[in-house]
Structures are given as C-alpha cells and as structure tokens.
Amino acid sequence: MATNPKPGLPLAKLRAENYISREFAQGENEHLWGKVWLVAGRVEELKEVGDFLTFNVANESIVVARSKDGLVAYHNVCPHRGRRLADGCGRSSQFRCKYHGWTFNLEGKNTQVLDRHDWEGALDDERLDLWPVRVDTWAGFIWICMDPDGESLAEYLETIPEYLDPFELEEMRFRWKVELHLPVNWKVALEAFMEGYHVAATHPQLIKVAGNDYTQSYAQGKHAHFGYWKDVQPLGTSSPRLAGNVYSDAREGVIEFFRQIEEDLNAIQTDRDFEAAKKIMDVLPPDVDAMTAMGTAIELGRQAAIEDGTNYPERLTFEALAKAGSDWHIFPNCVTLPYFDGALWYRARPDSLDPSNPDKCVFEIWSLKRYGPGKEPKIETRLITDPVNESVGLILDQDIANMTEVQAGMKSSKFAYARPNPVQEMEIINFHKTLERYVLGQSRG
The missing domain is CATH 3.90.380.10 (Naphthalene 1,2-dioxygenase Alpha Subunit; Chain A, domain 1)
Incomplete structure (x- = not known):
C-alpha cells in the first residue's frame, strides 16, 4: 500500500530517461560538459615544465600542460585538419601534429606550418593558435572549464x-x-x-x-x-x-573497523592508520569504552604520520x-x-x-x-x-x-x-x- 511522504518531504521522481535515453545523453554533451568546471587531473601529475596530460569528456579532448608560467590548457585539436595533437600523458616542449607536422609551443602559439607559402598569405588572417581553455586549481586538483564566460572556479565550488x-x-x-x-x-x-x-x-x-x-x-x-x-x-x-x-571488547571492534577499511577498501584511512590502531590492544584495558578506543586509535595514527614525516x-x-x-x-x-x-x-x-x-x-x-x-x-x-x-x-x-x-x-x-x-x-x-x-x-x- 502506498504511503504519503512525511510533511516537508515530497516524493522526488527521477525519470528513467535521465539514465537510459540517448537523447538525454546527447543533451548532456551539448549543454553540460562544456559549461561546468571539471577535474582534469592532479597537480602532482604536472611537476615539470613540459609535463602534460589529456582529458577526454563527451566529444571534447583537452590537453593540460605546465608551461614556464604555470598551468595551461587547450582544446586538443589541430586547426589544420582536426587531428588530436596529444594522447595520454608525458613530457614535451611542444605539440606537433603527427599528420602534417603543424607545431605549437606550450603557450599555444603556432610555430610551424609546413610549406606555409603554398597558401600565398591566405592564412595570415586565420587563427592558427590553439584554443585556450580556462584552468585553475583547488585541493591539489587541476580543474578546467571550456566556457570562456562562465563563473570562476571559486564561484562554482560555492561552499x-x-x-x-x-x-x-x-x-x-x-x-x-x-x-x-x-x-x-x-x-x-x-x-x-x-x-x-x-x-x-x-x-x-x-x-x-x-x-x-x-x-x-x-x-x-x-x-x-x-x-x-x-x-x-x-x-x-x-x-x-x-x-x-x-x-x-571495544578494542577488537575498532581494530576490525580499520582492518576492513584498509584490507577491503584500501582507501580513506590508510595502512599507517591500521597499524597504529592495532596498538590499542597494548595501551588500553579490555573494558575501555568504544569512544575512547577509537579516539586513541586516531591519536596513534596521528603520531605515526608525524614519525613518517x-x-x-x-x-x-x-x-x-x-x-x-x-x-x-x-x-x-x-x-x-x-x-x-x-x-x-x-x-x-x-x-x-x-x-x-x-x-x-x-x-x-x-x-x-x-x-x-x-x-x-x-x-x-x-x-x-x-x-x-x-x-x-x-x-x-x-x-x-x-x-x-x-x-x-x-x-x-x-x-x-x-x-x-x-x-x-x-x-x-x-x-x-x-x-x-x-x-x-x-x-x-
């Protein structure tokens, strides 16, 4: 039997088509991905000048690199015939199209058009540089936004x-x-x-x-x-x-929690936390309460982190x-x-x-x-x-x-x-x- 939702909590209905409709997916490609800030990678991946990574979403490919002035991002497409310039990640002082050799420096400027004279000056008024993409960082992540007029990353992240x-x-x-x-x-x-x-x-x-x-x-x-x-x-x-x-025994319950998170998930808490938690069997009595046991395990984890540098x-x-x-x-x-x-x-x-x-x-x-x-x-x-x-x-x-x-x-x-x-x-x-x-x-x- 159907029941009425509690006052103030109306029934939300999420259409199945949001998940299974090709039309809705196409709508996301057209109206979502190019308008929002997206995580392209981690700052630690681009340590040295010339380090780059590519990020593909929907029909777009973005290349992010570290130039001498900081992080830069561009649409990963050659303006000549549309070939993508970069793939995966690596290090390079330039982006060279493997199709016809058009070349671009880390600042996105076109530095070479093979046999440019063939155009007899027709390319002079054309945009031959890479199209820039907005790039910013927060929390150690590299964020990109393809909308040149959209809100800043700080505005986008809100609270x-x-x-x-x-x-x-x-x-x-x-x-x-x-x-x-x-x-x-x-x-x-x-x-x-x-x-x-x-x-x-x-x-x-x-x-x-x-x-x-x-x-x-x-x-x-x-x-x-x-x-x-x-x-x-x-x-x-x-x-x-x-x-x-x-x-x-509250100590056993706490240790089992850390074991499950470490061995069965291998994330959030760490191996260091698990090893530290095991020590509560030695430093706490068998009748300790669970709150004290967990707090002690966390403190031992903090001490282990300090010892680890x-x-x-x-x-x-x-x-x-x-x-x-x-x-x-x-x-x-x-x-x-x-x-x-x-x-x-x-x-x-x-x-x-x-x-x-x-x-x-x-x-x-x-x-x-x-x-x-x-x-x-x-x-x-x-x-x-x-x-x-x-x-x-x-x-x-x-x-x-x-x-x-x-x-x-x-x-x-x-x-x-x-x-x-x-x-x-x-x-x-x-x-x-x-x-x-x-x-x-x-x-x-």
Missing part, C-alpha cells in the same frame, strides 16, 4: 572549500588509481557512492563495526553531502539494526570533521570521502569513444594519502575492462555489482522513475535537479 579545505587534500598524493570501463550510465556508477542508504544491504559486513549507519544528506547549492549526524555511535560498534554489539592537518578538528560529514558530491561528476590521513575520490564520465551511448561510461577511483617528503610511490593507472572477473577490493566489488543490475532494471517497462529517499539520498535528488537545469533548461521538479 565546498569552507567544509573541505581543513582536510588539506592538496597535501595528499596518489596511493593508487583504477580506471573501469563499465556498461552503465555514468550517473549510475557515480550514484553508487552518493548515499549511505545502501550500506546495510550492500555491505552487511560493515554494519558490524561502522557504528550507526543511518545518514542524513543536504544540498549545498549545486553540490551536496551526507553524514552520520543522528544518534552518533563510535566507529567500532555495531549498527542499531543488529541485536547488539558484535564485539564485546607528515602531519595531520591542524585545522581538521573533530568539529570540522563532523561539520563536513562523510561524503561530498561535487557537481557534476565527482564524489569524495575525505579523512585525516587519506581520501577516496571518484570521477565518472561518458565513454568518449561512444559519448552519446547511455550504456557506457569511464569510472575512475583514486585513493589519496598523506606521504612524507619524497615517499610517495610512482603510480600507474590500473585499467579494468572486465569488473566481473577483476577485483578492485571487496567493498568496491560489492558496489560495482549493483551497477549493471540497476542499468538493466531501469529499462523495464514498469520502471518510469526512481524514488530516492528524501532524507538519506538528497545528494542524488539535488544532482538531478541541477543536471536537468543544465540539460533541459529547468528542473522537472
């Missing part, structure tokens, strides 16, 4: 820096990177990480040690976040959904941590879960080889960690094209397993729209309201 700057994400470095090519819409992939409502059913092992798994979520302009703000329980204790605490961020107090919550959706295509010592970052986008196909996407997962000077590892992106047979880790495998079933289920003749939870899935509701304003000119409401 996000207020909440996330204390984490000092710019001080973190890649721990590992995974790129998955999935047969699902980019939003289906991203939304698997935009709410905590799924944890009890998808990750039942987590609710034994993750405290109260009930979340609340809030819109923050075009962005949104969720957290565990109601009836807070210490990590290391069991969810109220269970009959009682699985671990009678890095620091926990000074502004990230427990009050700032609580204010930020656990998870942020950064419109349109990124999600992050930050912590003292590390962070998890997701980026989703259409597959640029078939950008109007709503059943294909590229989904990237980045684990970040604070490292002492010179201790960060050299990272290669792990490419996964068969997620059924290639594991990312237990927790992420559980999330990925839902995606193809969701994409298939949305094509049912009986599925007209999704009905997201108005308390715990506001990130998704706000996402589609904002997305529809870009793609359709107005939210469907």
Whole structure:
C-alpha cells in the first residue's frame, strides 16, 4: 500500500530517461560538459615544465600542460585538419601534429606550418593558435572549464572549500588509481557512492563495526553531502539494526573497523592508520569504552604520520570533521570521502569513444594519502575492462555489482522513475535537479 511522504518531504521522481535515453545523453554533451568546471587531473601529475596530460569528456579532448608560467590548457585539436595533437600523458616542449607536422609551443602559439607559402598569405588572417581553455586549481586538483564566460572556479565550488579545505587534500598524493570501463550510465556508477542508504544491504559486513549507519544528506547549492549526524555511535560498534554489539571488547571492534577499511577498501584511512590502531590492544584495558578506543586509535595514527614525516592537518578538528560529514558530491561528476590521513575520490564520465551511448561510461577511483617528503610511490593507472572477473577490493566489488543490475532494471517497462529517499539520498535528488537545469533548461521538479 502506498504511503504519503512525511510533511516537508515530497516524493522526488527521477525519470528513467535521465539514465537510459540517448537523447538525454546527447543533451548532456551539448549543454553540460562544456559549461561546468571539471577535474582534469592532479597537480602532482604536472611537476615539470613540459609535463602534460589529456582529458577526454563527451566529444571534447583537452590537453593540460605546465608551461614556464604555470598551468595551461587547450582544446586538443589541430586547426589544420582536426587531428588530436596529444594522447595520454608525458613530457614535451611542444605539440606537433603527427599528420602534417603543424607545431605549437606550450603557450599555444603556432610555430610551424609546413610549406606555409603554398597558401600565398591566405592564412595570415586565420587563427592558427590553439584554443585556450580556462584552468585553475583547488585541493591539489587541476580543474578546467571550456566556457570562456562562465563563473570562476571559486564561484562554482560555492561552499565546498569552507567544509573541505581543513582536510588539506592538496597535501595528499596518489596511493593508487583504477580506471573501469563499465556498461552503465555514468550517473549510475557515480550514484553508487552518493548515499549511505545502501550500506546495510550492500555491505552487511560493515554494519558490524561502522557504528550507526543511518545518514542524513543536504544540498549545498549545486553540490551536496551526507553524514552520520543522528544518534552518533563510535566507529567500532555495531549498527542499531543488529541485536547488539558484535564485539564485546571495544578494542577488537575498532581494530576490525580499520582492518576492513584498509584490507577491503584500501582507501580513506590508510595502512599507517591500521597499524597504529592495532596498538590499542597494548595501551588500553579490555573494558575501555568504544569512544575512547577509537579516539586513541586516531591519536596513534596521528603520531605515526608525524614519525613518517607528515602531519595531520591542524585545522581538521573533530568539529570540522563532523561539520563536513562523510561524503561530498561535487557537481557534476565527482564524489569524495575525505579523512585525516587519506581520501577516496571518484570521477565518472561518458565513454568518449561512444559519448552519446547511455550504456557506457569511464569510472575512475583514486585513493589519496598523506606521504612524507619524497615517499610517495610512482603510480600507474590500473585499467579494468572486465569488473566481473577483476577485483578492485571487496567493498568496491560489492558496489560495482549493483551497477549493471540497476542499468538493466531501469529499462523495464514498469520502471518510469526512481524514488530516492528524501532524507538519506538528497545528494542524488539535488544532482538531478541541477543536471536537468543544465540539460533541459529547468528542473522537472
């Protein structure tokens, strides 16, 4: 039997066509990707003059490089016959078209047209330089925007820096990177990480040690976040959904929490945190309460970070941590879960080889960690094209397993729209309201 929603919480209806319609995907390509700020990479990837990376989204390709004056970005296309100039990442003092040799320096200026005299001066009034793209940085990420007249990155991010700057994400470095090519819409992939409502059913092992798994979520302009703000329980204790605490010894519950996050996720908290947490068995008595056990584990992790040559961020107090919550959706295509010592970052986008196909996407997962000077590892992106047979880790495998079933289920003749939870899935509701304003000119409401 249908029930009325609580007062003030009207039923949100997210149309299936937002996920499965080729027309909607084409609308995103035309009206979304070229109008927003997008993460192209990390500043650490472009350390030296000449370092470059390419970022492809929908029908566009952008090359970002470090010139002698700082970061620059251009549309990755030769004005002669349209060939893309760069691919992947590397280091070069110039961009030379491999088709006919037209060449451009790091400032985007055309420096060579082979046999230019053949045009007999007809090229003199033509624009032969690369088309610039706006580029900026925040939190250690390189951001690009193809709209020359759009808002600044600071304006676009709205209140996000207020909440996330204390984490000092710019001080973190890649721990590992995974790129998955999935047969699902980019939003289906991203939304698997935009709410905590799924944890009890998808990750039942987590609710034994993750405290109260009930979340609340809030819109923050075009962005949104969720957290565990109601009836807070210490990590290391069991969810109220269970009959009682699985671990009678609070120390064991805390250590098991860190073990699961380290071994089954390998992100957010770090290997350093896990090793430090194990020490509470030696420094705390068996009858210690869970709050003290978790607080001690965090402090031991901070001490381990200092010994390793890095620091926990000074502004990230427990009050700032609580204010930020656990998870942020950064419109349109990124999600992050930050912590003292590390962070998890997701980026989703259409597959640029078939950008109007709503059943294909590229989904990237980045684990970040604070490292002492010179201790960060050299990272290669792990490419996964068969997620059924290639594991990312237990927790992420559980999330990925839902995606193809969701994409298939949305094509049912009986599925007209999704009905997201108005308390715990506001990130998704706000996402589609904002997305529809870009793609359709107005939210469907």
